[in-house]
Amino acid sequence: MKKEEKNDQRDEVFRYTLRDKDTSEADRMYEDKLVELFRRQIINLLNVVDLSYRGTPVKVDGFSFLSDRDETYPLYRKRQKSST
Amino acid sequence: MGREDLEEGVLLRKVAAVVLAVAETGGIVDSTLSSGELEEVPRYLKRICLSLDPCLSQSEQKHIKSLYRICDALTPPTRDGGHNKGRKLSSSNKGRTTGGLPDKWVEGSGSWLSFDRNITQRKDVCEYLLKQLASLLDVVVLETERRGIQQNFLQSTGPTSLQDLCSVRRFEPRIDYIAGELKAILDYLYVFVDGEETPVTGFALKDLRDWLVSVDADSSLNDPYTSVLQYLSWSCHASCRFCLHKNDPEGYWTRSRRWKKTIDEIKTRIKYYVPSEHALFQTQDYSFFDILGHPKILEVLRQTRKKTKRIIQFTTHGDALTRGFIEALLEFKPLFFMISLNSTNPRTRQWLMNNKNPDTAIQCLPILRKNMIPYSVSIVPWYENTLNDLTETILYADRNDAYLIRVNLDAYSQFFSGANRQELQSNRLECWKKTIAHVRSIRKRVQTPIIFQPSLFEENLYDEAGCEAVINGVIKNSPAHRCGIRHGDIIVQIDSFVVPFKTLASNILKAYQLSNISRLTLRLKHGKRQRTVTIEEDFTNGRNGASYPHVACLPDDGNTLNPFYPYGILLQETLNPIHLWDIEEIIAEHNAKNVLFLSSSLMKPTFLQVVQDTGFLRDKKVNFWIDAPQNTHFLGGSIVVGDLLVVDDYVECITNQQHPIDLVIIPSTPFGRWGRDISGKPYQEVERRTGIPVELLRCKTVANL
Numbered sequence: 001m002k003k004e005e006k007n008d009q010r011d012e013v014f015r016y017t018l019r020d021k022d023t024s025e026a027d028r029m030y031e032d033k034l035v036e037l038f039r040r041q042i043i044n045l046l047n048v049v050d051l052s053y054r055g056t057p058v059k060v061d062g063f064s065f066l067s068d069r070d071e072t073y074p075l076y077r078k079r080q081k082s083s084t
Numbered sequence: 085m086g087r088e089d090l091e092e093g094v095l096l097r098k099v100a101a102v103v104l105a106v107a108e109t110g111g112i113v114d115s116t117l118s119s120g121e122l123e124e125v126p127r128y129l130k131r132i133c134l135s136l137d138p139c140l141s142q143s144e145q146k147h148i149k150s151l152y153r154i155c156d157a158l159t160p161p162t163r164d165g166g167h168n169k170g171r172k173l174s175s176s177n178k179g180r181t182t183g184g185l186p187d188k189w190v191e192g193s194g195s196w197l198s199f200d201r202n203i204t205q206r207k208d209v210c211e212y213l214l215k216q217l218a219s220l221l222d223v224v225v226l227e228t229e230r231r232g233i234q235q236n237f238l239q240s241t242g243p244t245s246l247q248d249l250c251s252v253r254r255f256e257p258r259i260d261y262i263a264g265e266l267k268a269i270l271d272y273l274y275v276f277v278d279g280e281e282t283p284v285t286g287f288a289l290k291d292l293r294d295w296l297v298s299v300d301a302d303s304s305l306n307d308p309y310t311s312v313l314q315y316l317s318w319s320c321h322a323s324c325r326f327c328l329h330k331n332d333p334e335g336y337w338t339r340s341r342r343w344k345k346t347i348d349e350i351k352t353r354i355k356y357y358v359p360s361e362h363a364l365f366q367t368q369d370y371s372f373f374d375i376l377g378h379p380k381i382l383e384v385l386r387q388t389r390k391k392t393k394r395i396i397q398f399t400t401h402g403d404a405l406t407r408g409f410i411e412a413l414l415e416f417k418p419l420f421f422m423i424s425l426n427s428t429n430p431r432t433r434q435w436l437m438n439n440k441n442p443d444t445a446i447q448c449l450p451i452l453r454k455n456m457i458p459y460s461v462s463i464v465p466w467y468e469n470t471l472n473d474l475t476e477t478i479l480y481a482d483r484n485d486a487y488l489i490r491v492n493l494d495a496y497s498q499f500f501s502g503a504n505r506q507e508l509q510s511n512r513l514e515c516w517k518k519t520i521a522h523v524r525s526i527r528k529r530v531q532t533p534i535i536f537q538p539s540l541f542e543e544n545l546y547d548e549a550g551c552e553a554v555i556n557g558v559i560k561n562s563p564a565h566r567c568g569i570r571h572g573d574i575i576v577q578i579d580s581f582v583v584p585f586k587t588l589a590s591n592i593l594k595a596y597q598l599s600n601i602s603r604l605t606l607r608l609k610h611g612k613r614q615r616t617v618t619i620e621e622d623f624t625n626g627r628n629g630a631s632y633p634h635v636a637c638l639p640d641d642g643n644t645l646n647p648f649y650p651y652g653i654l655l656q657e658t659l660n661p662i663h664l665w666d667i668e669e670i671i672a673e674h675n676a677k678n679v680l681f682l683s684s685s686l687m688k689p690t691f692l693q694v695v696q697d698t699g700f701l702r703d704k705k706v707n708f709w710i711d712a713p714q715n716t717h718f719l720g721g722s723i724v725v726g727d728l729l730v731v732d733d734y735v736e737c738i739t740n741q742q743h744p745i746d747l748v749i750i751p752s753t754p755f756g757r758w759g760r761d762i763s764g765k766p767y768q769e770v771e772r773r774t775g776i777p778v779e780l781l782r783c784k785t786v787a788n789l
Contacts, residue, residue: 018285019246
């Protein structure tokens, strides 16, 4: 798509609401707001991408902060039987 | 393979077409086996053997060997990587920075951000949130309901209202992802403008060029209806008693019928629609409503035709198809109509569809015929309709040279209301059986092919399930019709190429047609008898209408060929046995011992038959169970369509199993390109909620015209 072609007609603006039904409160797993923030963001990301290592998909079911690698926070309530 | 093939150089085109068809089927061509060994090859083997005429010249053999090599490259990528998966950065993305927030968005310029006091001490978290927001602002602009704000990264909501995210969850979940990120960030970070906190209520896409989808990723975007025309659909002037969407609650998938697309959005979609290249992402409008009544239809068609000469299909109840309107549409040919006819009795039709002009659709058939516009008709045999009415409607469509007659077996969602609801939902199977038996009895009286929707129901009922290339019908006046091919014939060989199953036969015929192969030989089986027929296609017939309703013009732009049934041979898709090989690979990768395959209730009999015929997994120490979830959690009711299954249906089915499972395999078709079901949920939820590894089997929808 060339720039000049874009400019010859004004595009319709595609707008989306941030106020639709949100189930994240019901899904809350952790009292710690920051842990919960990162949990939600990771799940959100995993719903659109597959993570991989050297070309091989890697399944993820938890995370830990780099400042405290000993503590792992599961992403989901049910225990995973990860296949990888 | 005849000598004339060699002389005309047709053989190379034929072999090239077959190699492409094999790759499309998911197999690999193998020329190393002799014809004797060929018979020993199990039907489901992924390597498909190709026997060739020995009188090929050396240079032709060289060409053909190079074609074999490209087959590997064309085979769809494997789940663990494969090829052609990554998309290069588009030119519009180059040179962008995501390094920090915009310079203007700082205190002193009138706008600033403030952190939740709970996290102000965590500088690392604050920095993370700012970087996240900066990245997002690269592709979106924030919106607020507060009036009079027009900044680079925050503006007042425009004149059109905000769309719900449910419209993009299935086809473009990255927008849903952005929404999720923004919500999470804005929980901790507040926006101030001129000293006043300004809540962010939405966002707008910054540059639509970022949101173009390549046709390599979604070939349906080549179709002008999918990319543009369907967005004209916003209401339906009929109110059919059998409508699948009757009484769907607000917020369900049909919510958007209340969402009237602006003509500006449609013009924008036309602007970005470049056939064979890309189009704007689809939205989940489920726009099966008639678009012919839209006041701007002719204007939009005119603009769309400037972009493509592809055949345009309309699904319509036919109320708009007056003589004058059909004549106005002639300038937009090639066209194809799928008319919801239902009955040729005006009173019955009006009662059934609650429409104002029941006669128009009935009378439009001969007008379409006269103007050489092909059409199919669909009939829903509503439970109070008589079988006589069904017969009369089929005979009328046949007399007027319909391309195809589709008998839709009526089904009702859990939301269907009315006094007859229980009656309808409880005796569906018996009604369908009666309808199918009746239609089968009149098939021989008509020349127009008749199919059922869903088609597999008939095959299952009459024990015809399997993968052989059974011909489901022949289009009237087509080359196949002229040389006596008929319903029920089985294709066993196309030229020199043995075709052990239907998907391969269908793909070879499509590839032949796209390669303009005008002469081919079929080996057919019917019962115990075998015969050979030669098909000759005159590609100029489509222009002068001599073969109506069969259409087979040579393409002007490479794309106007009849996309439906090449040479007039109707092969309805069924299970591709190559997938058994794919399942074996998935099981081996997981080293699984207890495997559950979740099919659909319609496909399961075919699947079981093929498993039995091929001895699939017989020698492996694997417990392999096949089950079919019920369509309970989304549309529910009496619907039995596998592609309408949702995450909740799969979870319920898995948790009800009474045996150990260490791997679940699910066909990919209910989940679309992004792995989202029809309600927008990602398939990964099945694994998260059951705790059992889930893999998708990449396959194509078994669809009917």
